[in-house]
Amino acid sequence: MFRLATRMLRFRKGGFAASFIALFFGAAIVLACGGLMETGIRSAVPPERLAAAPIVVTGDQLFDLPRSATPDEDGDRDADTGVLSERVRVDAGLVAKIDQVQGVERALPDVTFTVHDHGRQFDGHGWSSAVIAGNALVTGSAPAKAGQVVLPADAGRQAGDVVELAVRGKVERFTVTGSTSAPAAFFTDTEAGRLLGKAGAVDAIAVLAAPGTDVEALRERVDKAISGASAVALTGDERGRAEFPKAEEGGTGLITLAGVFGGLATTVAIFVVASTLGLSVQQRARELALLRAIGTTPGQLRRMVLGETMVVGVLATALAYFPGQLLGRFLFDQLAQRGVVVEQMVFHQGWIPMVSAAGAGLLTAFGAAFVAGGRAARARPTEALAESAVPRRWLSAPRLIIALLCLGGGTALVIITFTVMTGPIAASTAGPTVMLWAIALALLGPGIARLAIALLGWPLRALTGLSGRLALLNAKNRRIRMAAAITPIMLASGMALSMIYLQTTQSAAGERAFSEHLRADSVLASTTGGFDPALVDEVAGRPGVAGASALVTSSGFVTDFDDGWQDEEGLPLQGVTAEGAAQTMAVPFTSGSVGDLRGNTIALPAALAESVGKSVGETITLRFGDGATTEVRIAGLVGGRAGYEVGLVPAALLAPHTDAGTVPQILVKAEPGADIASAVAGLGQPGLVVADRATVTAANAEQQDVGAVINYLLVAMIVGYTVISLVNTLVLATAERRREFALQRLVGSTRGQVLRMTAVEATLVAVAGIVLGGFVSLTSLVPFSLVISDTPVPDGPIGVLLAVVGGAAALALLATLVPAWFALRARPVEAAVAP
Numbered sequence: 108m109f110r111l112a113t114r115m116l117r118f119r120k121g122g123f124a125a126s127f128i129a130l131f132f133g134a135a136i137v138l139a140c141g142g143l144m145e146t147g148i149r150s151a152v153p154p155e156r157l158a159a160a161p162i163v164v165t166g167d168q169l170f171d172l173p174r175s176a177t178p179d180e181d182g183d184r185d186a187d188t189g190v191l192s193e194r195v196r197v198d199a200g201l202v203a204k205i206d207q208v209q210g211v212e213r214a215l216p217d218v219t220f221t222v223h224d225h226g227r228q229f230d231g232h233g234w235s236s237a238v239i240a241g242n243a244l245v246t247g248s249a250p251a252k253a254g255q256v257v258l259p260a261d262a263g264r265q266a267g268d269v270v271e272l273a274v275r276g277k278v279e280r281f282t283v284t285g286s287t288s289a290p291a292a293f294f295t296d297t298e299a300g301r302l303l304g305k306a307g308a309v310d311a312i313a314v315l316a317a318p319g320t321d322v323e324a325l326r327e328r329v330d331k332a333i334s335g336a337s338a339v340a341l342t343g344d345e346r347g348r349a350e351f352p353k354a355e356e357g358g359t360g361l362i363t364l365a366g367v368f369g370g371l372a373t374t375v376a377i378f379v380v381a382s383t384l385g386l387s388v389q390q391r392a393r394e395l396a397l398l399r400a401i402g403t404t405p406g407q408l409r410r411m412v413l414g415e416t417m418v419v420g421v422l423a424t425a426l427a428y429f430p431g432q433l434l435g436r437f438l439f440d441q442l443a444q445r446g447v448v449v450e451q452m453v454f455h456q457g458w459i460p461m462v463s464a465a466g467a468g469l470l471t472a473f474g475a476a477f478v479a480g481g482r483a484a485r486a487r488p489t490e491a492l493a494e495s496a497v498p499r500r501w502l503s504a505p506r507l508i509i510a511l512l513c514l515g516g517g518t519a520l521v522i523i524t525f526t527v528m529t530g531p532i533a534a535s536t537a538g539p540t541v542m543l544w545a546i547a548l549a550l551l552g553p554g555i556a557r558l559a560i561a562l563l564g565w566p567l568r569a570l571t572g573l574s575g576r577l578a579l580l581n582a583k584n585r586r587i588r589m590a591a592a593i594t595p596i597m598l599a600s601g602m603a604l605s606m607i608y609l610q611t612t613q614s615a616a617g618e619r620a621f622s623e624h625l626r627a628d629s630v631l632a633s634t635t636g637g638f639d640p641a642l643v644d645e646v647a648g649r650p651g652v653a654g655a656s657a658l659v660t661s662s663g664f665v666t667d668f669d670d671g672w673q674d675e676e677g678l679p680l681q682g683v684t685a686e687g688a689a690q691t692m693a694v695p696f697t698s699g700s701v702g703d704l705r706g707n708t709i710a711l712p713a714a715l716a717e718s719v720g721k722s723v724g725e726t727i728t729l730r731f732g733d734g735a736t737t738e739v740r741i742a743g744l745v746g747g748r749a750g751y752e753v754g755l756v757p758a759a760l761l762a763p764h765t766d767a768g769t770v771p772q773i774l775v776k777a778e779p780g781a782d783i784a785s786a787v788a789g790l791g792q793p794g795l796v797v798a799d800r801a802t803v804t805a806a807n808a809e810q811q812d813v814g815a816v817i818n819y820l821l822v823a824m825i826v827g828y829t830v831i832s833l834v835n836t837l838v839l840a841t842a843e844r845r846r847e848f849a850l851q852r853l854v855g856s857t858r859g860q861v862l863r864m865t866a867v868e869a870t871l872v873a874v875a876g877i878v879l880g881g882f883v884s885l886t887s888l889v890p891f892s893l894v895i896s897d898t899p900v901p902d903g904p905i906g907v908l909l910a911v912v913g914g915a916a917a918l919a920l921l922a923t924l925v926p927a928w929f930a931l932r933a934r935p936v937e938a939a940v941a942p
Contacts, residue, residue, distance in 0.1 A: 141460025152347025166195025247285020596876025637769025654690025699743025
């Protein structure tokens with residue numbers, strides 16, 4: 108039967124080409140998402156400056172986040188992993204401790220901070236970093252004391268020059284002692300530690316091994332030496348994370364992103380492949396029935412169908428390897444360009460994604476062929492011959508049960524989204540909701556097609572005359588196959604409308620939440636690394652200023668409890684100034700006031716406080732983004748849009764726990780008629796930039812657009828695949844009607860009449876598919892919009908709806924009429940007797 112299967116490929120090129128395309132693109136997309144997943148898991152970032160050190164000790168950006176406040180029977184609490192948003196630094200005292208470990212030749216501290224030199228910006232380090240990296244002096248000598256610096260050779264400075272450099276918002280004078288080929292500034296290690304602003308801490312420790320020392324054994328000894336400290340010893344490509352700490356956060360985000368879209372892509376691929384293979388086998392019903400009639404056993408028939416499918420499947424998945432790699436690398440490059448992952452991270456796509464993609468494709472093909480072949484094999488030969496002419500049976504017990512289960516699951520997800528989910532996380536149920544409803548409606552497709560014919564019959568007959576009558580007669584007799592054509596249109600339009608409007612609705616809600624909390628007329632920013640917190644009071648005292656507040660952003664974790672409220676990204680934190688926050692921000696307090704935020708205090712989101720039973724006046728333990736913890740008193744409770752809640756803390760408390768250690772922005776409210784630019788002109792602050800409210804709002808929208816572009820890119824990939832399946836299915840469904848068209852022409856129909864009839868059928872299919880797709884999209888859009896915007900109507904331009912509807916209709920017409928036109932080119936007599 109396998110030999111027969113391979114021979115049959117030559118005579119069923121159209122059906123097998125359709126199956127090949129569905130499997131090929133499905134495997135490529137799954138492979139690309141698998142590569143992103145592997146890249147996120149590895150988080151490989153090759154070291155650059157610290158490459159000469161076989162071991163690098165740095166702060167641990169991960170920590171165990173309790174997932175249950177109640178200990179279990181063993182006295183432990185379930186834990187998850189939290190990702191700290193700021194660089195976690197290590198105790199400088201570990202340098203001497205590691206230096207004493209057997210096999211360590213030398214342990215050198217490394218720090219990194221930003222230096223501004225009259226419009227230029229480069230990293231600043233201690234001289235030990237230059238020693239590690241082998242950066243030789245081009246001229247002059249190394250810095251030997253405080254107030255000395257070595258600058259890049261292209262900075263145009265000579266030894267002995269006195270320069271003004273801005274570090275952490277402050278301008279200081281330094282004497283140039285030399286120049287280096289590295290694009291960085293070097294100070295003494297002591298001076299670098301002072302400029303870093305983190306007393307007693309360093310970013311990393313480079314560990315140089317003595318000659319002949321086994322690196323892995325040395326790593327174990329270093330691990331023991333730093334036991335108890337919030338630090339990790341890294342080797343290999345892991346060492347790059349010491350230089351680029353955001354790689355840890357980016358890798359975790361990449362895993363989540365690849366998991367969500369990879370799962371969705373896999374589901375869509377299974378749906379498309381099964382649908383295409385099912386249609387291909389269905390169109391061969393007469394051929395398979397004849398084989399049964401001449402004595403072929405059910406087992407032989409099933410093996411033939413499976414053999415044909417597996418030949419195509421193996422070929423398609425094998426050829427998808429290189430396109431899948433290219434697609435995965437392209438997606439990764441787009442993510443890196445937009446800052447989702449650090450550009451230094453290395454893209455990996457090994458054998459595991461390849462095997463997973465091939466396995467998913469082949470398993471899907473095998474399952475679809477097994478079901479389709481089994482259906483044909485079980486039928487009696489005489490019944491199969493009669494059924495092959497005009498299929499009528501479609502509803503079986505398994506089909507009905509699966510459809511009902513999908514309807515129940517889709518309905519449950521709608522209810523969960525509306526009643527349980529809050530804020531942007533409500534989008535997490537959107538993809539599964541759409542797919543469950545789409546699968547259910549596809550399984551019930553022939554019944555829905557019958558209803559669509561009944562509803563659209565009168566308008567079509569009234570508008571199209573004889574062509575409409577012929578099209579409706581054909582549709583009634585071919586409603587099972589018409590349902591197979593409706594399904595991909597429903598899936599493509601439903602996925603496109605759902606995913607695009609989910610993103611536009613979420614972006615609009617985020618912009619509203621930002622603008623609603625902003626009362627300031629202007630925002631002060633700095634091109635030299637931020638402001639000294641003391642500058643806020645000076646700004647507030649300027650004539651024409653009604654109020655001023657620092658704005659420091661970060662995230663943290665409440666470590667006393669969790670109960671599932673916090674995710675791995677923690678609680679967003681905003682540092683503000685109590686005296687001016689009321690004039691510049693409009694955060695709604697349900698208890699307490701912003702004026703109470705002084706010292707070690709916090710204003711918690713009311714929803715969080717209620718879920719864990721905390722109230723104003725009680726204390727909690729707050730873990731900042733750099734890993735430091737402190738006890739804070741709850742000074743107030745804040746409300747706001749669900750899912751966009753923030754915790755407010757004094758800026759003076761939060762700023763030291765950020766990477767910059769400064770105030771990046773100052774919100775300013777002007778008195779009536781006052782000009783803020785004039786009011787702050789005399790501050791003498793270098794790099795001061797004054798932006799109005801509109802500029803700040805636009806900048807926030809642009810920042811949100813970064814995430815939106817990524818989602819649009821991935822959605823376009825999945826929707827593009829469904830569009831390919833749409834065209835694939837419609838071309839396949841139309842091309843196999845060549846004999847039918849020939850018979851119509853033999854009884855008197857002209858080529859134009861047949862084309863007009865086909866156009867009416869395509870219109871019927873397009874309208875039904877688009878309406879069903881719109882309904883499927885609403886199952887996710889309506890509950891999500893109600894949750895995030897308190898309205899059932901999603902936000903977004905009407906042009907998206909028009910583009911999706913127009914595109915789906917145009918594709919349906921083109922994919923039907925073009926193959927119909929080609930089928931009508933042959934002489935009717937020849938086409939009628941062709942195999």
